[in-house]
Amino acid sequence: MLGHMTETARTDTADRASELLRLHTAPELLTVVNVWDVISATVVAGLPGTTALATASHSIAASRGYEDGENIPVAEMIEECRRIVAAVDLPVTADLEGGYGDAAETVRRAIGVGVVGANIEDQLKPLPEATAQVAAIMAAAAAEGVPDFVLNARTDAFVRAGDRDPAEVLADATERGRAYLEAGAPVVFVPGLLDEAQIAHLAEAFGPQRLTLIGVPGSVSLARVTELGVGRVSYGPWSQRVALTALAELVEAVQAGGGLPAGARALN
Incomplete structure (x- = not known):
């Protein structure tokens, strides 16, 4: 709790929150390639152009041997976030x-x-409750001295759409987003594989730089979502999947009699 922190630490946290908020509201698209431990965080933070970090709850849980879906104890999730924050000099938002x-x-x-920011799922709770x-x-964040805390209020309208009519799903996401x-x-x-028309509708409904998306295979290009007024794109568990794919391909190459791929970098 910030009340137990030094005044310098309290001010630093509040300042990082303000910077993260500024990055979201700036006309330039904020891209965050999600991290899950100290080494992934320091690699991403050390690359030119990285301005903020975002954790991926799925990836942190997997790295600690838990299934996704709040199976990891909250204390373990917070501890991993603490280690990541301590290892970098950038604002960190957490998937909680x-x-x-x-x-x-x-x-x-x-x-x-x-x-200084967080994704929190609505899990399609009744709208008044969500x-x-x-x-x-937001009241808790303000009470902790961080009024600019960047709550990335997530609606699961698309990821839990099932066989619902797409127009109904879009209307639900719109209503929930405006309420939040x-x-x-x-x-x-609003995670999910959204098409350009759906993104344009939500961006207009929420206002410039108020909509954040996840990049998945087949997503609308970053250039186009920038034009549509999207504020941020993150990558959830896909960054870890890319890393693990590279590991699997190394194993396959070695087992086939090969070796390390050309271009492997010493990043730690």
Whole structure:
């Protein structure tokens, strides 16, 4: 909790939150390739052009032997976030799933280790309940001295769409996103494989730089989503999947009698 931190640490956390908020609201698209431990964080942070870091809850859970879906104990998730924050000099936003039973308290604990933004899933809870959760998170952040905390309020409308009519799903995502913005969230996260028309609709409904997306195979190009007014694109578990694919390909090459690929870099 910031109340137990030095004044310098408290100010640093608040300043990093303000910087993360500025990066989201700037006209330039914010891209964050998600990290899951200290070495992935330091590699990403050390590359030119990286301005902020985002953790991936799926990836952190996997690296510690847990299935995705709030199976990792919240203390372990917060501890990994603490280690990542301590290892870099950039703002860090954390994927905290649905909040592990108490989203506002989980965010408060995350702020205490220096996290300055968070993804929190709505899990398609009834809208009044989900909106109240957003307001409670922002109130907790303000109480901790971080009013610019970047809550990336996530709606699961698309990822839990099932066989619902796409127009109904889009309307649901729109209603939820607007409600979360009105409740104080600075940005809204709508994960899923959205097409250009859906992205354009949401970006217009929420306002410039208020919509954040996830990059998945087949996603609309970064250049185009920038033109549409999207604020941020992250990559969730896909960055870890890319890294593990490279590892699997090395194993396959070695087992076939080959060796290290050309261009391998010593990044640690």
